[in-house]
Amino acid sequence: MISTLLVANRGEIACRVMRTAKALGLTTVAVHSAVDHNARHVREADIAVDLGGAKPADSYLLIDKLIAAAKASGAQAIHPGYGFLSENAGFARAIEAAGLIFLGPPASAIDAMGSKSAAKALMETAGVPLVPGYHGEAQDLETFRAASEVIGYPVLLKAAAGGGGKGMKVVEREADLDEALASAQREALSSFGDARMLVEKYVLKPRHVEIQVFADSHGNCLYLNERDCSIQRRHQKVVEEAPAPGLTPELRRAMGEAAVKAAQAIGYVGAGTVEFLLDARGQFFFMEMNTRLQVEHPVTEAITGLDLVAWQIRVARGEALPINQEQVPLHGHAIEVRLYAEDPAQDFLPASGTLKLYREAAAGPGRRVDSGVAEGDEVSPFYDPMLAKLIAWGETREEARQRLLAMLGETAVGGFRTNLGFLQRILAHPAFAAAELDTGFIPRHEAQLLPAPTELPAAFWELAGEAMLQSDAQRARADDPHSPWSGNSGWRACGPAEIDLHLQCNAENHLLHLRHNGQSRAILRNEQLVVESDGLRRQHLAIRRGNSLFLEWQGDLLDVQRVDPIAEVEASHHQHGGMTAPMNGSIVRVLVEVGQQVEAGTALVVLEAMKMEHSIRAAHAGTVKALFCAEGDMVSEGSALVELGEA
Known part of the structure; x- marks a missing residue:
């Protein structure tokens, strides 16, 4: 019996798992590091256990502490989420040895598929096509150098024990192999506690298509359609959708049956994903199997109407799958984007700090937001920078795309850089609208998706000045609503007012001269700056948080602040x-x-x-x-x- 569930993870996935667990009547238990003591997943749990430490190696990767937390809280089962220990066979064995239930596959299946090298060897025996590569035990530089020469550059180094782009490096030439291998090994050890690597041919212009499989302990296994995850940066997925555009029913069936065959070959139980590279000719090559729930599982839930976490809990209780392969639904189309704390203009450097502003898109039919943060939270440098996932469903792919664009337009994040504007540019790009997808999409359209930074134009500074003054006035009126200055008529005792504003935005300083006679072309109302010009009325989101005014400009939300020019010089x-x-x-x-x-x-x-x-x-x-x-x-x-x- 499972009445209390511990989630051995943090952030968005912990919140998402607990949401379903609570709907099923379970008591939820969160674990947290010292720096996560007030994180959203902790606030939403029924019980929370402090693991101490800060880095994953000192908290979320400590198996003994996680087992102790489960016992102390009375949990009968542990859900690993994704990342951290979710594909660690030792963790699964420790849970079983402690008399607890692991909401994942048997440790033997993780051993077989959790290692990319072992998985590829198994697929080779099964006759599934593989990308040329080296998946052996020897891990010295000379072995990788010799293998890379045989495979031919460019090659792709990958962590044998993990995913999510961690411990993954593209190497274009032999001279770069030494440094890239050492860095990838360190990343793999830090993220997964395992530095083993493999190397394979870097296939040009492939699509990344994966199959969601699900198996129970009664011998049943089926595939829940497929997802296209080709839009990636740094080998980490940015946009995912289901079903994959352009797949024929025959190709979907062939890939699905191959994925089921792989799962059955290792006695798989629970949710898993078999990932393939798909070329333009319709040939597919096995990449890896992720023995866990994937980040992008919501798009599969959207097109099937199923709750995969609920399935995980029921299968862990010993129940059989409720449907067979012929009954798997496929309705409409769904697209998901990952909202990250990062700076696309600076090679996607991760960001951290305080969420001064955080506002999610409104929920509703075909709209879903899975997040792990709230306004005022601290985003730590120790963990993955994903803030939330936005998912839209529609009867057609175009309907889903337009709905997701609207959701992104309603989203507001302030306090550090995010990829929000970058996501909007991807979804709005004609090539994405036409479903021209492959893993080189972002580099190929870099000029449009990552435009070179330019100085902010005079029109922006004028709007920023108007918004700042009106925001200041609204704050003053809120402090003293009975003041004669609380009106909005623009009246002045001595004629037009002349104001100098020193503003800063995007590391630019600007001196703005404003002359007010009570006739402004912009009005700040309900956190929208309404501007009329040449018969057109436009709205710009304008939200004040402390000294920051977050103003929407050409799809990005920019942080505008007043500055003291003298203090700026002294601080340099x-x-x-x-x-x-x-x-x-x-x-x-x-x-x-x-x-x-x-x-x-x-x-x-x-x-x-x-x-x-x-x-x-x-x-x-x-x-x-x-x-x-x-x-x-x-x-x-x-x-x-x-x-x-x-x-």
Whole structure:
């Protein structure tokens, strides 16, 4: 019997699992690190257990603490979510040994498919086509160098024990293999506790199509249609949809039956995903099997009307699947996007900090938001930067696309950079509307999706000035509603008012001269700046939070603030040649010494944030004059790391 369920995860997936568990009448238990003590998944749980620590290795990856938390809370079962220990066979065995129920496949299935190398060997025996690669036990550099020469560059290094783009590197030439392998191994060890790697041919212009499978303990196994996950950056999915556009019923059946065959071959139980590369000729190649619930499972739920977490709980209770293959529904089309705390303009560097503003799209028919944060929460540098998933369903793909665009337009996030505008540009792109999908979509359309930063135009600053003044006036009226200045007539005792505003946005400072005579072309009403010009009326979201005014401009929500120009000059203390941390994180490697000569582009320091590594490189050739960090240090965004002098 399962009456109390512990979710051994955090963020969005923990909230999503608990939502279904509560609907089924279960008591929910959250676990959390020290920095997550007030996180949303903790607030929503019936019971919460503190694991301590901050990094995953000190909290969410500690099997003994998770088992102890389950026993202390009275939980009979543990749901692993995704990431962390969700595909760790040792975790599944420890849960079973403790007399608890694991909401996942048997440990033997994780052993067989949780390792990409073992999975590929199994598929080769089963006759499923494989991408050429090396999946052996030897892990030294020379082995990978020899294998890469045989396969032919470019090659793809992948963590054998994980997914989600962690521990994955594309290597274009032999000279880059050493550094890429070492970095991928460190990322894999940090994220999954396992540094083993494999290497395979990097297939050009493939589609990433995966099959959702589900099996029970009575020998039943079926596939719940497929998902296209081709829109990716850094080998991490950004947009997912179901069904995959353009698949014929025959190809869907062939891929589905191959996926079921793979699951049955290892005695699989529960939810799993078999991932394939699909080329333009309709040939598919096995990539890997994820022995867990996927991030993108909501699109499958949308087109089938099924709750996959509820199925996981029922299968764990020993129940049989409620339908057979012929009864699997396929209604309409669904698209999901992942909202990340990251800066697309800076190579998708993850961001962290306080969510000054967080507003989700309205729920309703065909609209779903799965999130793990709320306004005021802290987004930590220790974990994955995903904030939420937005899912839209429609009778047709175009209806789903338009609905999701509307949902993104209603979403507001402030406090740090996000990929919100980037997602809107993807969905609005003609190639996406035409379903011209492959894993090279983002690089191919980079000019439109990631336009080069330009200075904000005068029209923006004029709107920002109007919005700031009206927002200031509204705040003043709220403080003293009986003041004679609380009216909105624009009356002044001494004629038109002239105001100088020093504003800052996107690291740009702007001095704005405003002359007011009570006739403004913009009105701030209900957090919308309404602008009339040349007979057209437009609305811009304008939300005030503290000293920040978040103003919508061309799809992006920009943070506008008043600044003191004198204080700005006094605060400018960075030395020439100083290299600073682009985000909060921890120093995992210092690659240079004081006095060392370096060339432009040389890696100086490796910073780990959001479970991924980022190299801080020399902007120019020079001499290392000073080091302000050491391996193991925690640093804040903007902290000085290295001072680089002239050559």
